[in-house]
Amino acid sequence: MNQLIIVKISGNIVDDDHALQHFLKSFAAINQAKILVHGGGKLATRMAETMGIQQQMVNGRRITDAETLKIVTMVYAGYINKNIVAQLQQYGANAIGLTGADANAILAHKRKGKMPDAVDYGFVGDIDEVNAVFFNGLIQQLLVPVVSPITHDGNGQLLNTNADTIAQSIATAMSTFYETVLIYSFEKKGVLLNINNPDSVIPLIDAAYYNTLKTNQQIFAGMIPKLDNAFTAIEQGVAKVIIGNADELAELINGKAGTTIQHG
Amino acid sequence: MNQLIIVKISGNIVDDDHALQHFLKSFAAINQAKILVHGGGKLATRMAETMGIQQQMVNGRRITDAETLKIVTMVYAGYINKNIVAQLQQYGANAIGLTGADANAILAHKRKGKMPDAVDYGFVGDIDEVNAVFFNGLIQQLLVPVVSPITHDGNGQLLNTNADTIAQSIATAMSTFYETVLIYSFEKKGVLLNINNPDSVIPLIDAAYYNTLKTNQQIFAGMIPKLDNAFTAIEQGVAKVIIGNADELAELINGKAGTTIQHG
Numbered sequence: 001m002n003q004l005i006i007v008k009i010s011g012n013i014v015d016d017d018h019a020l021q022h023f024l025k026s027f028a029a030i031n032q033a034k035i036l037v038h039g040g041g042k043l044a045t046r047m048a049e050t051m052g053i054q055q056q057m058v059n060g061r062r063i064t065d066a067e068t069l070k071i072v073t074m075v076y077a078g079y080i081n082k083n084i085v086a087q088l089q090q091y092g093a094n095a096i097g098l099t100g101a102d103a104n105a106i107l108a109h110k111r112k113g114k115m116p117d118a119v120d121y122g123f124v125g126d127i128d129e130v131n132a133v134f135f136n137g138l139i140q141q142l143l144v145p146v147v148s149p150i151t152h153d154g155n156g157q158l159l160n161t162n163a164d165t166i167a168q169s170i171a172t173a174m175s176t177f178y179e180t181v182l183i184y185s186f187e188k189k190g191v192l193l194n195i196n197n198p199d200s201v202i203p204l205i206d207a208a209y210y211n212t213l214k215t216n217q218q219i220f221a222g223m224i225p226k227l228d229n230a231f232t233a234i235e236q237g238v239a240k241v242i243i244g245n246a247d248e249l250a251e252l253i254n255g256k257a258g259t260t261i262q263h264g
Numbered sequence: 265m266n267q268l269i270i271v272k273i274s275g276n277i278v279d280d281d282h283a284l285q286h287f288l289k290s291f292a293a294i295n296q297a298k299i300l301v302h303g304g305g306k307l308a309t310r311m312a313e314t315m316g317i318q319q320q321m322v323n324g325r326r327i328t329d330a331e332t333l334k335i336v337t338m339v340y341a342g343y344i345n346k347n348i349v350a351q352l353q354q355y356g357a358n359a360i361g362l363t364g365a366d367a368n369a370i371l372a373h374k375r376k377g378k379m380p381d382a383v384d385y386g387f388v389g390d391i392d393e394v395n396a397v398f399f400n401g402l403i404q405q406l407l408v409p410v411v412s413p414i415t416h417d418g419n420g421q422l423l424n425t426n427a428d429t430i431a432q433s434i435a436t437a438m439s440t441f442y443e444t445v446l447i448y449s450f451e452k453k454g455v456l457l458n459i460n461n462p463d464s465v466i467p468l469i470d471a472a473y474y475n476t477l478k479t480n481q482q483i484f485a486g487m488i489p490k491l492d493n494a495f496t497a498i499e500q501g502v503a504k505v506i507i508g509n510a511d512e513l514a515e516l517i518n519g520k521a522g523t524t525i526q527h528g
Contacts (some may be wrong), residue, residue: 068412070343078342079334082422083412087363090420103407143367143402150346150475195267258276258312259367 003179005253008167010186011041013246014080023185026210026249028091033139033178035093037147037167038084044068044075056122062162064122072160073099077203081148088144095144100125101158103134106166108151108159125151125159127166130173168229168238175237179244182238183253184226185246189258191227193215195220199257201244204260207231232263242247266504269298269517272431274450275305277510278344287449288348289495292355292511297403297442300359301431302348302409308332308339312482320386325416328386328424336397336424337363337414359408363391364415365422372415372423389423390414391430394437420503432493432502438523439501446502448490449510450508454523455491459484466509468524471495493526 007027009232013019027036047070048055057065064072081097088095100106108125138145146188149168164184171182190201205213210227213219219227231240244251251257271291273381277283291300312319312335320327328336346360352359361483372389402409411434413427418446435446454465469477474491477483494505508515508522515521 001301047315051311058364073346074338074342076342077346078338078340082337082365084343085363086422087420088415089365089368089416089418094367095365097363097365099346099349099352099361101346101359101361103358104353137405152353154353156351158350237403 001177001179003032004174004180005030005032005178005183006037006167006171006174007034007183007185007249008037008163009246009252010039011039012187013185013258014038014041015043019187020084021087022086023246023249025091028093029086029254030249035135035139035145035147035170035174036084036088037163037170038076038080038149039053040072040076040149042078043079044072047071047075047243058119058121061119061121063120064124066123069158069160072106076148077150081146087147088146093144095146096138096144097146097148099148099158100127100166101159103131104152104154105134106151107130107167108152109129109153110157110159110160123159125153125161127151127161127169130169132176133232135170135174136177140243146220148259153249164226164229166231169234171241172236172240175239179239181253182230182233182241183249183258184230184243185243185249185252186243188245189248190244191223191255192220193218201257202259204262208260217242227261234261234263265441265443267296268438268444269294269296269447270438270444270472270486271303271447271449271513272301272427273300273441273510274427275303275524277449278302278305279307282512283451283510284348285351287510292352292357293515298357299399299411299434299438300348300352301408301427302340302344302413303427304336304340304413305344306345308336309436310330311335311339315462322383322385325385326387327382327384330387330456333387333422333424336413338406339340339482340412341414345410349410352410353430357408358406358453359410363412363414363422364425364430367395367413368416368418369395370415370433371395371397371418371423372425373417374421374423383443387423389425390418391415391425391433394433396437396440398437399434399528400441400443420475428490428493432497435502436500439503443503444501445517446497447513447522448494448495448505448507449513449516450507452509453512453521454471454508456484457482465521468526470526481516497528498525
């Protein structure tokens with residue numbers, strides 16, 4: 001089986017022109033089949049502020065109301081996605097920008113609030129299906145899909161969707177066709193044993209060690225959803241998940257940096 | 265040769281939710297190969313006003329400065345394009361939204377101001393090349409390209425580009441593979457002999473009659489760039505251009521409404 005690299009870049013990298021440019025150059029240089037998934041960054045929040053749109057919060061969680069969905073669609077699927085595509089074209093990667101609505105690439109449904117509080121998160125999508133045949137067709141044409149964190153429900157409704165989960169779902173679906181490697185890249189060097197020491201990268205985490213880290217509360221809470229996504233990917237057929245610094249993409253791919261998540 | 269229908273909808277239709285929905289339903293129902301090109305509408309202007317961004321005008325022409333480009337990229341390639349794609353998916357057309365940057369679909373260069381005044385129009389693109397092989401590949405996969413009026417220069421720069429010209433360039437390029445029919449749809453019933461009489465549609469215009477109409481100043485000035493684009497298309501291999509009401513798409517295609525532009 002050929003290898004397919006799925007890289008997710010976090011919003012922090014998207015927000016930093018210099019870091020983004022450096023990342024995109026090294027991403028374009030990956031000499032094998034690849035897919036990029038990008039997060040949102042702070043531009044949507046700044047846009048909402050400029051336009052006087054109040055952020056709706058319920059129980060500390062941000063709600064995607066109709067106005068917020070409009071802004072994230074503009075910023076994520078328009079400004080960020082198309083600028084990344086244009087830059088990748090410049091660096092020699094034949095990029096094509098997508099939302100989940102395009103070619104029905106990612107079908108989702110509006111999240112239902114769970115009882116007892118049953119919060120309505122608004123236009124937030126939970127993924128039902130990734131169109132792996134479509135993504136594979138693009139890759140066979142040597143195109144490089146660039147996916148923004150917007151999906152659709154098939155009934156005309158766009159939905160704001162977590163980029164980590166999109167990357168995991170694509171990696172899982174593509175495991176039918178490829179040996180998939182999922183890379184979560186962000187501003188840190190990997191999963192840290194000590195959040196105050198940026199060099200305390202844990203090189204390898206398997207399921208047993210992850211349980212130990214969680215039980216001993218040795219893991220930064222903000223990292224848990226990403227690690228849960230990583231283990232879901234591994235359990236569903238993804239060969240390897242690597243978490244690390246977007247600045248060191250080549251090293252992450254060849255196993256010389258970051259945290260590797262794999263079967264025990 | 266199979267027929268390919270390229271439909272351009274104007275900004276007026278994009279601005280009107282009801283008219284847009286009606287149009288998209290009839291567009292999705294076209295039972296043959298098709299491409300949609302959409303204009304921008306007034307949302308970008310309203311966004312710029314809300315965000316306090318001044319429109320730059322030189323000699324009565326709007327200039328696309330960096331801030332304006334950012335907004336049109338968000339609105340045209342993000343909000344409008346992805347909402348059209350999601351709606352077409354709902355109506356059964358397997359739409360895929362594109363800018364010229366995606367898969368290097370439309371390569372352009374920044375417009376150079378002409379002497380003597382040499383106005384710098386900013387980030388406005390004049391088209392160099394349409395990637396007809398890529399568009400044909402999508403059509404062969406039964407996908408429906410939905411093109412927003414944003415192109416790129418191959419060096420990382422997005423460019424604001426006239427949607428009528430994009431539609432004409434795509435129709436011309438696709439004439440290698442198909443018998444192409446280009447439809448300019450908007451809020452009027454066609455090219456009018458009397459601008460004050462909405463029913464005074466001229467059914468057929470050839471080059472000789474167009475010259476007569478221009479010489480006698482019988483044609484509304486705002487219609488001339490569209491007609492020039494139409495005749496450029498015809499001269500470069502497009503089988504037929506039809507100008508008419510977006511509300512009557514089926515009638516335009518079967519020749520029962522609108523103005524047909526064809527060889528003399």
